[in-house]
Amino acid sequence: MDPKSLENFVPWFRASAPYIHAFGGRTFVIAFGGEVVADGKFVGLVHDLNLLAALGVKLVLVHGARPQIEERLRRRKADIRYVHDMRVTDEAALQDVKEASGRLRTEIEAQLSVGLPSTPMANATIQVTSGNFVIARPVGVVEGVDMLFTGEVRKIRADAIQRCLDDEDVVLVSPLCYSPTGEIFNLTLEDVAAQTAIALKAEKLLFLMNEPGIGAGRGTMRTELTVSEAEQMLGESRGPKGDGAIYLPFAIRACKGGVKHVHLVSRHVDDALLLELFTHAGIGSMVARTRGQLRRRPSRTWAAFSISPSRWKPVAAGQALPASCRRSDRPLVILQRRPDYPLRRSPREGQAGELACLAIHRLPNGGAGERLLQFIEAKARKAKFKRLFVLTTRTAHWFVEQGFTEVPVADLPPQRQEFYNYQRRSKVLVKTV
Numbered sequence: 310m311d312p313k314s315l316e317n318f319v320p321w322f323r324a325s326a327p328y329i330h331a332f333g334g335r336t337f338v339i340a341f342g343g344e345v346v347a348d349g350k351f352v353g354l355v356h357d358l359n360l361l362a363a364l365g366v367k368l369v370l371v372h373g374a375r376p377q378i379e380e381r382l383r384r385r386k387a388d389i390r391y392v393h394d395m396r397v398t399d400e401a402a403l404q405d406v407k408e409a410s411g412r413l414r415t416e417i418e419a420q421l422s423v424g425l426p427s428t429p430m431a432n433a434t435i436q437v438t439s440g441n442f443v444i445a446r447p448v449g450v451v452e453g454v455d456m457l458f459t460g461e462v463r464k465i466r467a468d469a470i471q472r473c474l475d476d477e478d479v480v481l482v483s484p485l486c487y488s489p490t491g492e493i494f495n496l497t498l499e500d501v502a503a504q505t506a507i508a509l510k511a512e513k514l515l516f517l518m519n520e521p522g523i524g525a526g527r528g529t530m531r532t533e534l535t536v537s538e539a540e541q542m543l544g545e546s547r548g549p550k551g552d553g554a555i556y557l558p559f560a561i562r563a564c565k566g567g568v569k570h571v572h573l574v575s576r577h578v579d580d581a582l583l584l585e586l587f588t589h590a591g592i593g594s595m596v597a598r599t600r601g602q603l604r605r606r607p608s609r610t611w612a613a614f615s616i617s618p619s620r621w622k623p624v625a626a627g628q629a630l631p632a633s634c635r636r637s638d639r640p641l642v643i644l645q646r647r648p649d650y651p652l653r654r655s656p657r658e659g660q661a662g663e664l665a666c667l668a669i670h671r672l673p674n675g676g677a678g679e680r681l682l683q684f685i686e687a688k689a690r691k692a693k694f695k696r697l698f699v700l701t702t703r704t705a706h707w708f709v710e711q712g713f714t715e716v717p718v719a720d721l722p723p724q725r726q727e728f729y730n731y732q733r734r735s736k737v738l739v740k741t742v
Contacts, residue, residue, distance in 0.1 A: 328586060328587045332366050332512075332586070333365035334365055334366075335511075335513070336366075336509050336510070336512055337366050337367070337513045337514075337515065338369045338371060338502055338509065338511045338513070338514045339515045339517070339582070340370075340373075340498055340499065340514070340515065340516050340517065341370070341372060341373070341516075341517040342372075342376070342576070343372065343373050343374040343375055343409075344375075344376050344519075344576065345517060345576050346413060346417065347376045347377065350577075351417065351420055354517075354582070355420050355421055355423065357580060358435075358479070359435060360583070361582070362477075367474040368479045369474070369480045369509065369511070370417075370479065370481050370482065371482045371484070372413065372414070372483065372484070373484060374406070374409045374413045374484065374485075375498075377409035377410075377412070377413050378409045378410075380409075381408065382402060385401075385405075387402060392456065394555055395451070395456060395459050395497055397454060397456055397459060398456070398457055398459045398494075399457050400458065402458075402495075403457075403493065406485060406495045407485060407493065410484065410485040411485075414481065421437045422437065436476070436479065437478065437479050437480075438480050439480070439483065440469070441466075441486070442465065442469055442482055443464075443466070443482060443486040443501055443504075443505070444466065444486070444487070445461065445463055445487060445492075445494040445496055447461075447488075447492075458493065458494055459496075461500055462486075462500055462501060465504050465505050465509075467505075471509065482502075484496040484498050484501050486501070499556055500559065503559040503568075507566030507567060511568050511569075513570045513586075514560070515571075515572045515573075516552075516556045516571070516572070516574070517576035517581065517582075518551075518553070518555075518575065518576060519551060519576065520551055520553050521574070521575040521578070521593060522575070522593040522594035523539075523549050523553045523557060523573060524550065531594055532593075532595065533594070533595050533603045534594060534597075534603075535598065535600050536561050536565060536598050539557055542557070543557060543558065543561075552573075553594075556573055560573065560596040561596065564596055564597060565598065569602060570596070571595070571597075572585050572591070572594070572595050573593050573594045573596070574591075575593065581593070601680060660694050661694060661695065661696045662689050662694040662698075664685065664697055664698070679711065686740075689742045694742060695741065695742065696742065697713075697740050698716075698721065698738065698740075699713065699737075699738050700729075700736070700737055701735055701736055702734070702736065705736045705738060708738045708740075709738070713740040714739055714740065715736055716737050716738065716739050717737065718737055
């Protein structure tokens, strides 16, 4: 390993630790279209899935087969019809669906079983289970069109899937499903994935799609969306297009059904799952039911008790701090506006604010500290601050997790340096806002 890689490894590993701890034993439903296999990307995806399984994540994979089905239909020059992005599946098309889905499922199972030496799958013991986990029913007539053998989810056999997950199997679910009368129906990938995630009370549902995330117009992307914000986007004329328009309604449905987070990420990015799941910023779009759930970092066992966003007030420079803060070195966030504080190295970058106090203590439900800090950062941006800095002796790691960087004392604004306590030797951390 080269020196640069060695230098980066420990910080990366430490940053990943909270996720590793938080994800163990949780259920993730991961949905991907047949394009992932057709494009040769599935081999790389398998390596990521193997790592997640090794970390104790319970995996349910839902695959599509649209390109494989399309190829068979084109070969025999069959009509290809869609209504609301659902294929009209007649009896002849159903035969193509069965053949394409069956062949694809076999190929996926084979790739998941690879354990060649000198590969990320070396010594892997992934056991793949598939079966009739989804009970289907016909869609019926949509806008005057009989959808024939196109179906939708009637019920998910969650108990059967859960038994397989408890046995540490990876469960593979196909969109080719059966009714109680033995009929076969062609379902959409997104319907099966969303309903499966809801039935299993999954921690996460992840869609791999063509776009990098949910577009917000003019080349921008929404990295975080509440359900209400997502519904508003769908109602706008400039709402999401392509896969985003297809998957977002099912992301909303999943969140309303109890799934904590739905992630929409690009299938074209190598290691997309790991980058989305194990980094603070992620690379795609995340949907959650409420604003409070929109945090990518796992919950911590800390919560603010002396200050909350609902009753936050700025503290003037020099104002006495609460007694609890003076007695504790744990940080309590109070934004102090100091107009004479340009940063020493870059005076042109504008004013700097100090996070003077953030008092926290252990409570059963975590995450309030992170939300409070996000609120403070928004206040800082509104007040035209360019950077925030904090001095601490015992909580530097928490601030590093929130995006702060440790800097030397010399980087403090000159006036603040005059009051630096060299006996206390607090660490100085700075964040650009």
